[in-house]
Amino acid sequence: MTGIYFSGTGNTRHCIEKFIQEYSAAAAVKPLGPIVAIEESASAAKALRDAQDVIILAYPIYYSNLPKIMRDFIVTNKDMWKGKKVYILCTMGLFSGDGAGVAARLLKKYGASVLGGLHLIMPDSICDVKVLKFSPERNRQILAKAGGKLEKAARRMAEGAPTREGLGFLSHLAGLLGQRLWFYHKTLRYSSRLKINAEACIHCGRCVSLCPMHNLSLDEGTITAHGSCTMCYRCISQCPGKAITLLGKKVH
Ligand SMILES: Cc1cc2nc3c(=O)[nH]c(=O)nc-3n(C[C@H](O)[C@H](O)[C@H](O)COP(=O)(O)O)c2cc1C
Ligand code: SF4
Ligand code: SF4
Structure with a gap:
């Protein structure tokens, strides 16, 4: 199993590491392959090219969509996805609809086979908007819930029945109507609004x-x-x- 991820503030990195650890324990397999961040672009491309077994692709959701850096990684390496088996893990503050589906559709176009998807609610990374900042106690509860969900999902993967969150038609509709239709432009380009x-x-x-x-x-x-x-x-x-x-x- 190979992990390829993007994580701005650490939620997604925490989740992919925990998922792979739990999977390794549940399936009694080791050693597992590398876990690489896409900002190390050469190492991530190498990990993708060399992957023989399942790839866990993980990213945070921005406006029910892929972060631009993750979309660019997938598209830049489009020739390498053919025949790869990918499980998609997304973290989000509240809702994405089809967070896993957005990458799944792109990966299928490039010839990958998508094994499943997992949506995990984590503390919101937008720290300059007050309503999105929760108390440490609330964040602890969110983390505990995500931890339990990760454990179950890793066990299901080890049993050969991976979760399929965010991949169906209704999720697609929810992601599209819930956010992407109105906010698509936000992740289309890199931002100059910092x-x-x-x-x-x-x-x-x-x-x-x-x-x-x-x-x-x-x-x-x-x-x-x-x-x-x-x-x-x-x-x-x-x-x-x-x-x-x-x-x-x-x-x-
Ligand atoms: C620009 C931006 C847009 C976001 N949009 C969403 C969203 O549409 N839905 C949601 O549930 N969370 C949204 N979030 C929250 C993040 O997806 C969430 O906090 C994620 O776990 C951050 O992961 P990271 O720590 O790996 O970067 C957004 C965060 C940012 C920075
Ligand atoms: S400038 Fe933008 S991309 Fe770079 S660390 Fe800050 S928020 Fe992230
Ligand atoms: S904005 Fe200034 S204070 Fe903040 S991290 Fe950058 S250099 Fe340091």
Whole structure:
């Protein structure tokens, strides 16, 4: 089993690692293959090319759609999906409808066989919009629930009956009408809407090294964003000065 994933703020990385660990225990198989982030593009492409067994493809949901960085990874490597067996794991704050389905349709077009899908509710990564920030206690409950669901899904995979969330016609309709139809443009291109508060920035350079898109630079004490933000919220959630925002106005 090979893991290929994108994770902005850590939810998806946590889930794919746990899924593969649980699967390994349930199926009594080891060692398993690599678990690679797509921002390490050469390693991820190699892992995809070399994968003989099941690939777990994992990503967070943005507006009931794929993060642009994940769509680009799938499309850039389109010749490598033929004949691959893929199980799709998505994390989300609340709802996606067909979160797994959006990648499934693309992968099938490129010749992959989609074994199943899993939707996991995790704490929302949008930390500059107050209504989406929950208490630590609520987040603990969310994590515990997701952990239980992951365990069950890994067991089902080991038994040869993988879950199929987000892949059916009704899910497709829910994702389309619930969000994608209205917000499709949000993930179509990389964003140039990142805002940096120069007064709050302490010029530590952390955001520059964290960004999976290499979208930020620090020159003579000024941080500049270059318009290729995949909206992952990694820099926003880890900036020590709370100087970066995207959808909201203040980091909570
Ligand atoms: C730009 C953006 C859009 C999002 N859209 C959705 C959404 O449509 N539905 C949802 O349930 N969660 C949505 N979320 C929440 C994330 O999918 C969720 O927090 C995810 O677990 C983050 O994973 P990560 O920590 O691996 O980046 C969105 C988050 C971001 C940053
Ligand atoms: S992480 Fe925040 S404080 Fe550090 S350089 Fe970037 S914007 Fe400035
Ligand atoms: S600029 Fe920040 S939010 Fe945008 S892709 Fe880079 S780390 Fe993610």
